[in-house]
Amino acid sequence: MNIAVLTPEREIFHGTISSVKVPGVKGEFQVLNNHAPIVSALAEGKVEIVTAAGGYTFFNLEASAKQSGDETGKKMIFQIEGGFIEVLNNEISLLVQGVSQL
Amino acid sequence: MANLKEVRDRIVSVKNTQQITKAMKMVSAAKLRRAQDAITQMRPYANKLDSMLRNILSNLEGDAGTVFGQERPVERACIVVVTSNRGLCGAFNTNVIKAALAAMEGKFAEVHARGNLTMLFVGKKGNEYFKKRYADSVNIISDYVNLFDDLSFENTRKVATYLMDNFKNGRFDAVEVAYGEFRNAAVQNTVHVPFLPVPKVEAEEGATNNHRADYIFEPSKEGLLSHLVPSILQTQFHKFNLDTQASEHGARMTAMDAATENANDLLRDLKISYNKARQESITNEILEIVGGAAALESA
Helix, strand or coil, X not given: CEEEEECCCCEEEEEEXXXXXXXXXXXXXXXXXXXXXXXXXXXXXXXXXXXXXXXXXXXXXXXXXXXXXXXXXXXXXXXXXEEEEEEECCEEEEEEECCEEC | CCCHHHXXXXXXXXXXXXXXXXXXXXXXXXXXXXXXXXXXXXXXXXXXXXXXXXXXXXXXXXXXXXXXHCCCCCCCEEEEEECCCCCCECEHHHHHHHHHHHHHHCCCHHHHHCCCEEEEEECHHHHHHHHHHHCCCCEEECCCHHHHHHCCHHHHHHHHHHHHHHHHCCCCCEEEEEEEEECCCCCEEEEEEEEECCCCCCCCCCCCHHHHCCCEEECCHHHHHHHHHHHHHHHHHHHHHHHHHHHHHHHHHHHHHXXXXXHHHHHHHHHHHHHHHHHHHHHHHHHHHHHHHHHHHHC
């Protein structure tokens, strides 16, 4: 499934993943393949993305540059202050604010 | 006819000015590109938020009332004036100020007369103008004047949150924003738009499949709305600032281009008078020599 992680300033992650764990306002939950359509608000917490075959690009906050990779099963974790997630037909949009990389 | 040295000095000074305006134009062009990038980068986020909102609204039965959509009789109002920090950008700042004045003397005239009008400034130019003229009739907030020094979402969010909090607790019944809407490098519209209360958004008629899907809403549709609306407002407010920044550079580019052109015209005229003056002095010299020779011959 595909994910796009967007902040008001830029897209920070785009690619194929096998799962994503997000801090929903009613508790943390994980989205796997073929998850039911959902829209949820997110609270402060950690987002954990596990990449899958297919490649991905991400914005490295420290280097302040776009980078790409194709590792499978790589865990990418970042801290957010809040946001929203929408899942539909294996397309995930993750809108986040106040991101810091871990 | 002007004297030769004077004309030469003017040519040098016009050339110097032209170099400055040319450089400023190029700097603005570079900055404009960056400002435009920022707007483009924000668009996917803003669009997605918007589609989420419509999605919820189309699934929601009945009226979606949020605290930010509450319409009250306007006793106290706030105008946010977003101008640039620097001048030399044509009529850009004047136009924004005019838009703010129009709101102040039109829509909010009564509020102003009662002394209940607040103005919040982003950017130095508007702040200077209103502080000088309306300091005693308008409540002026200058805390966020330097927002353009670091125009990150984190910073603009603070201002948006400040406005929303004050709307919620009843200090403002209406908030309007005067800013420079960015169309393209040559066209900027100055507008004043309502920010709060939120204008009603209608759920789309004949929603696409996307919206028909059987979504799970967490925490609930209403709960989601109360999260979404502030985010959308913050994003909107961020866009006002980004737009103004891009407009400023666009306006400066146009103004500096016109100034460079104008310097070219001036230089052409000056060169003609310089050549005329030079020709005249040569003619005079020849006349003197010929006259002198004729005097010798006849002696």
